[in-house]
Structure formats: C-alpha cells, structure tokens
Amino acid sequence: MTSICRYQEADWPLVWPLLHATFASGDTYAFSPESSEAEIHKAWVEAPAATYVACAQDGRLLGTYILKANQPGLGSHVCNCGYVVAPEAQGQGIASAMCEHSQHEAASMGFLAMQFNLVVSTNERAVRLWKKLGFHVVGTLPRAFRHQRLGFVDALVMYKELAT
Amino acid sequence: MTSICRYQEADWPLVWPLLHATFASGDTYAFSPESSEAEIHKAWVEAPAATYVACAQDGRLLGTYILKANQPGLGSHVCNCGYVVAPEAQGQGIASAMCEHSQHEAASMGFLAMQFNLVVSTNERAVRLWKKLGFHVVGTLPRAFRHQRLGFVDALVMYKELAT
Numbered sequence: 001m002t003s004i005c006r007y008q009e010a011d012w013p014l015v016w017p018l019l020h021a022t023f024a025s026g027d028t029y030a031f032s033p034e035s036s037e038a039e040i041h042k043a044w045v046e047a048p049a050a051t052y053v054a055c056a057q058d059g060r061l062l063g064t065y066i067l068k069a070n071q072p073g074l075g076s077h078v079c080n081c082g083y084v085v086a087p088e089a090q091g092q093g094i095a096s097a098m099c100e101h102s103q104h105e106a107a108s109m110g111f112l113a114m115q116f117n118l119v120v121s122t123n124e125r126a127v128r129l130w131k132k133l134g135f136h137v138v139g140t141l142p143r144a145f146r147h148q149r150l151g152f153v154d155a156l157v158m159y160k161e162l163a164t
Numbered sequence: 165m166t167s168i169c170r171y172q173e174a175d176w177p178l179v180w181p182l183l184h185a186t187f188a189s190g191d192t193y194a195f196s197p198e199s200s201e202a203e204i205h206k207a208w209v210e211a212p213a214a215t216y217v218a219c220a221q222d223g224r225l226l227g228t229y230i231l232k233a234n235q236p237g238l239g240s241h242v243c244n245c246g247y248v249v250a251p252e253a254q255g256q257g258i259a260s261a262m263c264e265h266s267q268h269e270a271a272s273m274g275f276l277a278m279q280f281n282l283v284v285s286t287n288e289r290a291v292r293l294w295k296k297l298g299f300h301v302v303g304t305l306p307r308a309f310r311h312q313r314l315g316f317v318d319a320l321v322m323y324k325e326l327a328t
Contacts, residue, residue, distance in 0.1 A: 023237075032237030043236075072207075073187075073196030074310045075282055075319070112316075115305065117281075118239055139303015139321045141279065146238045152276075155239070157303045157321055 002062055002094060004101045007051035012041070014061040015053065019044060022084045026148030028123050029082070033148065049079075050105065054094055062089040065098045067105060070115050079111040095126070099133050103162055113161045120145045121154040135160040166226055166258060168265045171215035176205070178225040179217065183208060186248045190312025192287050193246070197312065213243075214269065218258055226253040229262045231269060234279050243275040259290070263297050267326055277325045284309045285318040299324045 007015070019040050023031040031043065045051050048066035056062055063085040070080035081102045085094045106114055116135065119127060131137075139157035147153045171179070183204050187195040195204065209215050212230035220226055227249040234244035245266045249258045270278055280299065283291060291301075303321035311317045 026238060030235040030237050030239035032240075035237065071194040071282055071308075073194050073199065074190060074312070075194035075308060076196075077310060077316075078305070078308050113306070113308065115308070118235055138305060141242070141302060141321075141323055142277070142325060144235075144239060144242050144277065144279070144323075146241060148238070152241075157305075159305055159308075161306060 001057050002054050002092075002097055003057075004052055004054045004098060007045065007053050007064065009045075011053050011061070011064075012045070015044070015064050016040065018061060018064065018086055019084060021087070027150075028120055028126070029084075030118055030145070049109070052098070052101070052105075054098055056089075060086075062086050062092070063094045063098055065102055067102055067109075069111075070117070077110070077112045078115050079106045079109075079113070080115055080117060081106070095129055096133065099130070103133075103160075107162045107164055111162060112164065113159060116156075116158040118145060119156040119158050120147065121156055122147060122150060127156065127158075130158050133160075165221050166218050166256075166261055167221075168216055168218045168262060171209065171217050171228065173209075175217050175225070175228075176209070179208070179228050180204065182225060182228065182248060182250055185251070191314075192284055192290070193248075194282055194309070213273070216262070216265070216269075218262055220253075224250075226250050226256070227258045227262055229266055231266055231273075233275075234281070241274070241276045242279050243270045243273075243277070244279055244281060245270070259293055260297065263294070267297075267324075271326045271328055275326060276328065277323060280320075280322040282309060283320040283322050284311065285320055286311060286314060291320065291322075294322050297324075 048068040054063040065083040069076040135158040141155045143152035144155040212232040218227040229247040233240040299322040302323045305319045307316035308319040
C-alpha cells in the first residue's frame with residue numbers, strides 16, 4: 001500500500017538524497033547534476049504550488065512530485081508536474097500512482113490541463129507511461145536535452161486536458 | 165535608425181508603461197493584466213540573463229526584449245526570448261530587428277537554440293514573422309492561452325536552432 005500525501009519539511013532528509021541521486025544521473029531531468037541542496041530545495045519545495053511524497057506503510061520514501069502553474073497569468077490554467085521515483089521502488093506503479101494523484105489534485109485546484117515541457121525522448125519508459133495515462137506528444141524539441149551519456153537528444157512536450 | 169542596446173535601470177520609466185499597456189491588453193503575453201510593477205520588474209529585468217531596449221535616434225523607446233535560459237542545467241543551452249514593440253512603432257520592423265539581434269546575442273552567449281513557449285495562435289502577425297525569421301512550429305498546446313477577448317485559444321511552441 002502506497003500513501004501519497006503533502007510534503008512536510010520533516011521529509012527533506014529523505015527527499016533530498018533521492019532528488020540528488022536522480023539529478024546526478026543526468027538522464028531524465030534538466031536540473032544540473034551539480035545543483036546544490038539549497039537550489040533543489042527552492043525548486044522542489046519553495047517554488048511549486050504543492051509538493052507531495054509517496055510513502056510505503058513502513059514510512060519508506062517511494063517517490064515525490066511537484067505541482068505548479070506552467071505559466072503566469074493567462075497561461076496559469078495549465079499546470080506542470082515533475083515526478084521522481086526511488087530506484088528501489090521502480091516498476092511498482094509508483095510513477096503511475098503519483099501521476100493519477102497529481103491529475104486529481106490539479107483538477108481540484110482548478111487547473112484545466114497538464115503540460116510536461118521537457119520529457120527526454122530517450123526515457124522511453126516515461127514516454128510510454130505518460131501516453132498510457134492519457135498524455136499526447138504535442139511537440140518535439142530538437143536536441144533540447146543534453147544527456148550526460150548520449151549527448152544532445154530530442155525532448156518532447158506532452159499535454160493532457162484534465163477532466164473537470 | 166534604430167539602436168538596440170542593453171537595458172539600464174534609467175530606462176525603466178519608459179519601459180514599464182510600455183510593458184504595462186502591452187500586458188493589459190491580454191492578447192499576446194501570459195503575464196496577468198493585473199501584474200504589479202514590482203512583479204513585472206522582476207520578470208523583465210531581474211530574472212532574465214539580459215534585457216535590451218530598442219531606441220530611435222531621438223531617444224524614443226521603440227521596443228524591449230528579454231533573453232534567458234529556457235530550462236536549468238541540462239536544458240540551459242536553449243534560450244527563450246520575449247519581445248514587446250511600442251504601439252506607435254508597429255509595422256516598422258522593430259520586432260524583426262530585435263529578434264535578429266537576440267539571435268546574435270544568444271549565439272554569442274553560447275546558446276544553441278531559441279524556443280518560444282507560448283506563442284498565441286491568434287497573434288498571426290507574430291507567428292508569420294517568427295516563421296519568416298526561421299522558427300518552426302514544433303508543437304500546439306490546445307487551449308493553453310486564456311485570451312482576454314476570445315477565451316481559451318491554442319498556443320504554439322516555436323523553435324530555431326541557432327547558427328554557431
């Protein structure tokens with residue numbers, strides 16, 4: 001059983017090592033592998049409209065995600081999310097559960113659509129999952145992601161209008 | 165003769181009324197028509213990597229633009245710009261001159277591509293101009309812009325790889 005709940009500052013000692021390890025791999029997220037803890041705290045906790053954690057019954061951190069408006073003002077009805085799953089929890093449906101959860105949260109906050117701005121094209125598992133969950137590839141950004149191992153690769157813009 | 169140069173704080177008393185009037189129309193930019201002067205100063209002067217003004221020989225402000233990285237870290241080789249032309253200077257090639265200028269500036273800063281995230285689809289003049297200047301529509305975001313007069317309209321993602 002996975003529970004997804006709002007992030008609390010007491011979660012940071014578990015969340016930060018997961019984010020740090022994820023961004024250090026340099027294959028899925030734009031955040032620089034050299035980002036400092038303060039920079040990531042700002043991006044993951046302070047800047048978003050909301051931050052969440054997915055936990056196992058025994059309290060282990062399985063994943064975390066953020067939810068925020070993708071644009072100001074006249075574009076602020078479209079939200080953006082970012083999801084990170086713990087390596088040892090891969091393949092257990094955590095990303096799927098967080099994405100479904102985020103869509104409900106976003107709709108309840110009044111967002112009308114969700115947009116992913118930079119899905120790394122080589123991250124095939126993520127692309128497949130987002131498609132399964134109703135997202136469409138609405139654009140391809142040529143060589144927009146500097147993959148740590150593969151060099152410049154395309155990134156996808158994915159989009160889903162939310163049920164209201 | 166138009167000269168384009170780096171913004172200085174002494175330009176703000178001319179730049180702010182132009183931005184305020186532009187965003188108040190609610191038909192081209194995501195910035196809320198209710199944005200405060202402090203919010204716009206932050207977005208137009210403090211946050212971008214660089215801000216520019218286009219001036220006539222007599223010192224009149226003809227336009228202004230911003231240049232910044234579109235994503236952090238591994239996406240930071242792609243830049244983003246926003247351009248505003250003074251209403252009385254429309255149709256004189258100011259947007260075109262600023263866009264050409266920005267491409268040179270961006271390339272000299274090391275950016276490899278330029279991306280526009282939210283080109284309002286009904287802003288046909290802008291779409292036509294960006295295409296003429298080598299940008300491609302790489303994506304369409306359904307109903308992603310809340311137009312003040314027309315309601316929800318599509319927005320375009322436009323992209324150009326820069327000559328290096």
